[in-house]
Amino acid sequence: MTFKPANSIQDLQYFGEFGGVNPSISDSSTYTFLSAKTMFDTFEGNADGCYLYSRHSSPSNLYLGEALAAMEGTETANVSASGMGAITPVLMQLCGAGDHIVSSRTIYGGTYAFLKNFTPRFNIETSFVDITKLDVVEASITKNTKVLFCESVSNPLLEVADIKSLAEIAKRHNLKLVVDNTFSPLSISPAKLGADVVIHSLTKFINGSSDAVGGVVCGTQEFINDLRDVNSGASMLLGSTMDSLRSASVLKNLRTLHIRMLQHSLNANYLAKQFEKDGLKTVYPGLASHPSHKLFKTMMNKKYGFGGMLTIDVGSLDKANELMEMMQEKNLGYLAVSLGFYKTLFSAPGSSTSSEIPEEEQEEMGLSDGLIRFSIGLDADIERTYQMMRGCMETLNVLDKKQEAELA
Numbered sequence: 001m002t003f004k005p006a007n008s009i010q011d012l013q014y015f016g017e018f019g020g021v022n023p024s025i026s027d028s029s030t031y032t033f034l035s036a037k038t039m040f041d042t043f044e045g046n047a048d049g050c051y052l053y054s055r056h057s058s059p060s061n062l063y064l065g066e067a068l069a070a071m072e073g074t075e076t077a078n079v080s081a082s083g084m085g086a087i088t089p090v091l092m093q094l095c096g097a098g099d100h101i102v103s104s105r106t107i108y109g110g111t112y113a114f115l116k117n118f119t120p121r122f123n124i125e126t127s128f129v130d131i132t133k134l135d136v137v138e139a140s141i142t143k144n145t146k147v148l149f150c151e152s153v154s155n156p157l158l159e160v161a162d163i164k165s166l167a168e169i170a171k172r173h174n175l176k177l178v179v180d181n182t183f184s185p186l187s188i189s190p191a192k193l194g195a196d197v198v199i200h201s202l203t204k205f206i207n208g209s210s211d212a213v214g215g216v217v218c219g220t221q222e223f224i225n226d227l228r229d230v231n232s233g234a235s236m237l238l239g240s241t242m243d244s245l246r247s248a249s250v251l252k253n254l255r256t257l258h259i260r261m262l263q264h265s266l267n268a269n270y271l272a273k274q275f276e277k278d279g280l281k282t283v284y285p286g287l288a289s290h291p292s293h294k295l296f297k298t299m300m301n302k303k304y305g306f307g308g309m310l311t312i313d314v315g316s317l318d319k320a321n322e323l324m325e326m327m328q329e330k331n332l333g334y335l336a337v338s339l340g341f342y343k344t345l346f347s348a349p350g351s352s353t354s355s356e357i358p359e360e361e362q363e364e365m366g367l368s369d370g371l372i373r374f375s376i377g378l379d380a381d382i383e384r385t386y387q388m389m390r391g392c393m394e395t396l397n398v399l400d401k402k403q404e405a406e407l408a
């Protein structure tokens with residue numbers, strides 16, 4: 001049966017304390033117990049439905065977590081104060097000293113820095129591989145490997161991971177497949193394709209208004225219980241807890257995610273096709289020229305499209321900077337990192353979100369200086385946006401007016 005994640009969100013029914021249509025916000029850090037025995041049982045993890053202390057769990061965080069678990073089709077979920085606050089405890093929970101991780105080499109710069117510079121301090125080593133080469137992935141697995149890590153659609157190069165095949169490899173070697181699905185909410189449901197753990201930075205599309213930072217880990221009840229364990233849970237002990245007021249506001253934004261993703265995808269698809277036609281080196285999973293276009297199609301929940309992210313290469317960092325400054329001046333979007341906003345956001349990843357990755361490694365993975373990453377906005381008139389963007393490109397000779405006319 002086809003999985004329909006937006007239906008799962010629509011079907012959630014939460015009542016507020018006084019019959020409100022929104023769940024009440026739990027504005028408390030600590031909770032009372034009618035008996036000392038129940039408090040003891042709760043600490044032991046044996047009192048379902050009782051709250052203890054809001055770093056462990058709170059009603060508001062559970063509401064949001066359950067909504068996100070419904071969206072990803074997992075048993076449950078745990079929300080956190082940021083995407084990194086979801087990624088780092090998962091990896092620390094699954095790995096200890098002497099363990100090894102196989103990770104995609106094209107991942108968010110912060111995750112890369114954590115694996116490259118931070119976890120080695122705990123004697124956890126990572127091999128970074130081309131995740132699209134399944135034989136290379138499998139060959140990198142050692143007897144110490146515990147985790148296979150990737151992003152469904154990678155930041156910033158938009159490489160697409162073959163989650164079904166990676167899940168088979170993970171199963172064969174008794175590893176956990178952990179997938180960061182930040183770039184493709186609703187379009188791709190990694191758990192349905194075999195991933196063990198699905199992570200999001202809620203900061204991006206899911207919240208969608210660039211006013212909050214948040215994260216989530218979606219997985220089995222057993223794994224989420226492990227993360228929250230008062231004695232040994234990495235989420236509980238590292239303490240990256242989301243605030244209840246914030247989780248209530250993210251939950252409200254989640255309800256319109258399907259409409260927003262449709263528009264982001266529609267707009268990005270339109271621009272990618274036009275840019276490619278204009279002769280720009282364009283990467284977008286919806287283009288037939290994308291090496292994983294067919295693979296994306298086999299994995300996607302139809303309807304939500306190929307997402308709101310695209311990249312173009314304008315040849316040099318100077319040109320990229322000039323173009324981004326001009327586009328901001330013309331109010332076509334903001335020169336800013338992050339994604340999923342109603343306005344288009346653009347940045348040059350080589351010198352920003354991926355600057356943690358050393359230059360020679362950037363070059364090896366195809367992350368060129370002139371690459372601009374776009375998170376395409378919800379523009380109501382994308383043709384107008386395109387014409388204005390094209391105008392900027394012509395002014396700066398990124399697109400040659402005359403040559404274009406000759407080609408036409």
Ligand SMILES: Cc1ncc(COP(=O)(O)O)c(C=O)c1O
Binds near residue numbers: 151201203
């Ligand atoms: C794919 C991906 N994962 C994780 C993160 C980290 O999320 P946060 O900034 O919410 O900690 C980001 C942030 O840019 C990201 O793009």
